[in-house]
Amino acid sequence: MSSSSVLAESCNGSQKKRVFVVGATGYIGKFVVRELVSRGYEVISFARPRSGVNASTTEDETRRQLQGSEVRFGDVSNLESLLRDGIRGEHFDAVVSCLASRNGGIKDSWDIDYQATRNSLDAGMKAGINHFVLLSAICVQKPMLEFQRAKLKFEKELRESGVTYSIVRPTAFFKSIAGQIEKVKNGKPYVMFGDGKLTACKPISEGDLARFITDCLEDPEKQNKILPIGGPGEPVTNLDQALMLFELLGRKPKLKKVPIQIFDVIIPLLTLISKFLPSFAEKAEFARIGKYYCSESMLVWDPVKKRYDADATPSYGTETLRDFYKRVLKEGLAGQELGAHAMF
Numbered sequence: 001m002s003s004s005s006v007l008a009e010s011c012n013g014s015q016k017k018r019v020f021v022v023g024a025t026g027y028i029g030k031f032v033v034r035e036l037v038s039r040g041y042e043v044i045s046f047a048r049p050r051s052g053v054n055a056s057t058t059e060d061e062t063r064r065q066l067q068g069s070e071v072r073f074g075d076v077s078n079l080e081s082l083l084r085d086g087i088r089g090e091h092f093d094a095v096v097s098c099l100a101s102r103n104g105g106i107k108d109s110w111d112i113d114y115q116a117t118r119n120s121l122d123a124g125m126k127a128g129i130n131h132f133v134l135l136s137a138i139c140v141q142k143p144m145l146e147f148q149r150a151k152l153k154f155e156k157e158l159r160e161s162g163v164t165y166s167i168v169r170p171t172a173f174f175k176s177i178a179g180q181i182e183k184v185k186n187g188k189p190y191v192m193f194g195d196g197k198l199t200a201c202k203p204i205s206e207g208d209l210a211r212f213i214t215d216c217l218e219d220p221e222k223q224n225k226i227l228p229i230g231g232p233g234e235p236v237t238n239l240d241q242a243l244m245l246f247e248l249l250g251r252k253p254k255l256k257k258v259p260i261q262i263f264d265v266i267i268p269l270l271t272l273i274s275k276f277l278p279s280f281a282e283k284a285e286f287a288r289i290g291k292y293y294c295s296e297s298m299l300v301w302d303p304v305k306k307r308y309d310a311d312a313t314p315s316y317g318t319e320t321l322r323d324f325y326k327r328v329l330k331e332g333l334a335g336q337e338l339g340a341h342a343m344f
Helices: 003-010 027-038 059-065 079-087 106-126 146-159 181-185 206-215 238-249 260-274 280-295 321-331 339-343
Strands: 018-022 042-047 070-073 094-097 131-135 164-170 190-193 225-229 255-258 300-302 307-309
Touching: 018 027, 018 079, 018 106, 027 042, 027 206, 042 079, 059 070, 070 079, 079 106, 094 106, 106 131, 106 146, 106 280, 131 146, 146 164, 164 206, 181 238, 181 321, 190 238, 206 225, 238 321, 260 280
Parallel strands: 018 042, 018 094, 042 070, 094 131, 131 164, 164 225, 190 255
Antiparallel strands: 300 307
């Protein structure tokens, strides 16, 4: 038995520590479940009957993806379903939440990033948990968007709940900056805003992030704390990403630069239209999300110096963005379903 498996069992006497995972079918959630299982935890994964991009994943496929855990199906947006179909009156030691709204829309953000996550905490407390691990996002430190405000509202309630917490705020995932790989591979130019140096991040792989999240259950230094985290190496700008891709392809860089000021035309226009056609409010929010990711770095924000600080952004793990690009250029994006992230 591995040392981490021994630790998983020793956390609750001779019994394996029981962990209830919500958001288990999400991009990071799948890897978190696999990591927990590999360390010897008893894992219950809670999922929708149809999950994945465009709800295309069946129950049987979900069980296959989350092999090693017991998969229970229900509706995380409904507290009664969580208790009846998920918790089932049993005791759990911890909840790990990898829930996130699919596109950051206004309604979806409050339904998932806040309410469904709050439901998971309430259900977990009824099950006797003593630890709640939350996958949040580093961008909430400078909130301008609805999904950030929804996440922050829950973060505050979690800190005030009396339950031991670990709030993990990762920088960009590899997937979130993979949207242009196939286009570039097929000869298209790499599209960037401004000079490509407006933002930077320390991207982290899904596997490394899953290991960090699982570490939170075992390392007291990661408890009752907000934990910003990035991947290994130096921060990379959009231009760095583009040049790295072309270098790995052995091609001369082909760049298309778009003025970021285009958002300053689109956003007010959509906002104005939304006053007459409410459905456009979501479109305006998506435009604000686009501008945010094209103008704000995914690094720790220094509120005193009013700047992003790469040195203050912790690094973790071993897989670099270059490793990821090499693998994807060779093997494709299988398992990296982009969904709403494709625009980035």
